[in-house]
Amino acid sequence: MIKRKVKLLVIEDEEFDVRRIRSTLEPFCDQIQIIDITSNGSKAVELIEANPEKYDVIIMDFQIAGKLKGENLIRKIKSIESTLQVIVVTKLTIHNTDFEFANQLLEAGAFWYCTKYPGDIENAIYQPTDFVLSIFNACEKRHLERQKHKSDKKLQQSIQSILSGKKIIGASGFIKNLKLQIKQLAQSDTTVLIQGDSGTGKELVAAHIHYNSQRKYEKFVPVNCGLL
């Protein structure tokens, strides 16, 4: 189990459900902390924009008052900070339990979704173990994604520094066209044959294709076939 405390933002406009969320999480108060509660999607966006670091996981009611809600709210949150994880809580109705419906939420960027317990269950919003585990898992994903972003950024920086030492010099139409071809070929997965006299920059072009391609984080290995 993770050691850091999970920081939550709750978006819920029904007092009753806020109480149910609080009491479901109460036994885990040393591991999960509700930082803020808001009843409104736009207010939630303001809070997140002001400081995305303040939260790890957003617990979001699907049906809330105001214009910004549902999939649009999920997309908005993910566009502000893609590593924030959203768990959607929805009313228990036939329609809302549809696989299609849940899938749409996940496609919009939600981490997970749960259907609320009926109103006569006053102390829990959702099966407590499932709810708490999904929060821990969401938090774990948040931290893994953040780490990945950090290391991707570092790798990208070292690639930039490799490429800055391998600039293709030239401003002719031929060189311009060559640079365009490099860009296009780097996006594809095809084999490329580069022809030219000795010392005209074949390996330079190969390096540019490699470091702009999906394999850019892998090693670039030039082999002198003539020598072999």
Ligand SMILES: Nc1ncnc2c1ncn2[C@@H]1O[C@H](COP(=O)(O)OP(=O)(O)OP(=O)(O)O)[C@@H](O)[C@H]1O
């Ligand atoms: N347009 C260019 N801009 C900048 N540097 C260039 C350019 N063309 C060639 N060079 C430089 O010339 C040198 C030889 O280039 P490179 O090793 O890529 O050639 P090659 O075609 O692979 O040669 P060989 O046939 O001998 O293997 C390198 O230092 C390369 O950076």
Ligand SMILES: [Mg+2]
């Ligand atoms: Mg060469």
